[in-house]
Amino acid sequence: MSHGSTLGSICGPVTGGSGADGIRHEAFLYQGDAGFLSATRDFVLAGLAVDEAVLVAVTQPRIRQLRAALGRAAQRVSFLDMAELGRNPARVIPAWQDFLDLGVERGRLVRGIGEPTWLARSGPERRESMLHEALLNEAFAAPPAWRLRCLYDVGQIGPALVDEIWRTHPAVVEGGLGRISSRYRPPGSAVASPGPDPLAEALPDLGVPRVEFAFGPRDLGHVRAEVIRVALAWGLGAERTGEFELAVHEVATNSVHHGGGHGAVRLWTDDACLICEVRDGGRLYDRLAGRRRPDLSLGGGRGLWLVNQLCDLVQLRSTRVGTTVRMYMYV
Template sequence: MDQEAAAPATPPGTVHEGVPYASPDRLAAELAAPLGRALEAGESVIAVLDPENRAALSAALGSAAVDVEWLDMVEVHRVPAFTVAMRWARLTRRAARPEQRTTVVAQHTELPGVDRGHWARLDAGLTVALADLPITMLCACHETGDLDLLRATHPTLRMGGSSLPAGPLRDPVELVAEFPPPPPADLGPPLAALSFTLDTLAAVRRLVAETGPRTGLDPEHTADLVLAVNEIATNSVEHGPGAGELRIWGGPSTVAEVFDVGSMDVPFPGMVPPPPSGERGRGLWLASELTDVLQVWSDETGTTVRLFVDSGE
């Protein structure tokens, strides 16, 4: 039996594996076989690599490289880590065939404006968002990078063509507590603002519907934002302090923010589907699904939820 025929079958469910490497050629040699098998099986393969690693992997794959979707690292990681994790999860959940496996090669490296905490939050978020989905996530990290973090956030490491146990895993909740998301940036004066209670939720929806077109949103994106804001504002009045503040900004993205003086202890907001029989967690989940970026911060002053919607142009 030849080496290719002896290759173990990919286990069902999620594979979240670290791939330490010494050079682009070594990384390409490590990845060529599993990616080649995935492509031969007609699976979706995506690679998020720097130019040197992309060139080496493309050469190793040969003509099959044309079937890989190559994405720009800076563009992928311009959004928060939890959003990156959710986008990989959505890509898998929305595949044309539910059983179809997706393979993603994603490089961990230094990028402008991206600190170590981004990679810690990303891998913690991937553990939560990808649970039980048919996706293979291969996270490449140069041997001069943060291999301790790689081992602590991946069940296995791919080395020498084999999957080897990585060592004790960090609990995702503890990891996010150590590397919390940065506080919200000051966006300046809002384009529109409104204090609300249960009796004025209709005014909240109306303000978003009126302001969305002014910020460049088309009717479909405006409707999505109306629904998303309504879910978050309803949470404030039904499960929170009973009142809140809505603010809206325009710009490259339309941003709607809901603030209330309550507290929220949800380490992975909007990343876990609510149970079919329950309502708790439904609002954050729907808001996340309806918008491009959802961010949540909670401190001694209260809880801030920001929703970003791109114009789609």
């Protein structure tokens, strides 16, 4: 089934559906090692040929493969390990912003390559990766102009994820041809998106929690104590328990100050991770909350940023009836 109109061969620029003053955000569907190099090597060399700053954020095995293919040209490319940077996808937009700001400071155009998901990703991580892809279009809708190519190995993703790729990218390269996506809607579009708002979707049911309780302004100490108790009993370790305690405290404090004065906490554990959910009746209107580096000269706005730095994964959803934040810490 076709999802858009053909732009042409990948030899030319894929420009359809994205503005000239902000991000040119495209997906590249490939398969296997040869497909990966087809999606990356010439794209990187084309940027270097016109003295663009180039950042590649993929997993370490892919970094080694591309370095070898680029040869000496790899010395002019910046690389980041996406398995480390993007473990929590909410950390990725600030990394692109930092690189873009550096390019502007040095008077250079910027292009990047990112691989948001791969086979080893958990279901929640894949879900947040696609939310990240949608929010990229909002975070970089304004100047300066730059180009980002997002890679997806079709041998490692299912049909549902492919559909989301077409909804979150203005242009998609598939089978060697670039296409404008008919399913994509730019930020602020008057035309309704063909899919649900990912920030308003319900999070999956995790079953009966190990711990569940309500809290109010006088109960923040109890929230912290319960998190510490469960985390240490589960075997998280003192340092990581302290980080998790701080993250949960930040979210619970936000609930007291901005979420109606009270909320509810639920905790789950399994062999792989510890999960804490904080839910309240408030609504979050800043869709990029926690994904912008905070201004240290201002007194607030750092809570969700800190939570994203401390936790291995964070899921945030907000609707008219309330806001839910799930925080994950892995073994």
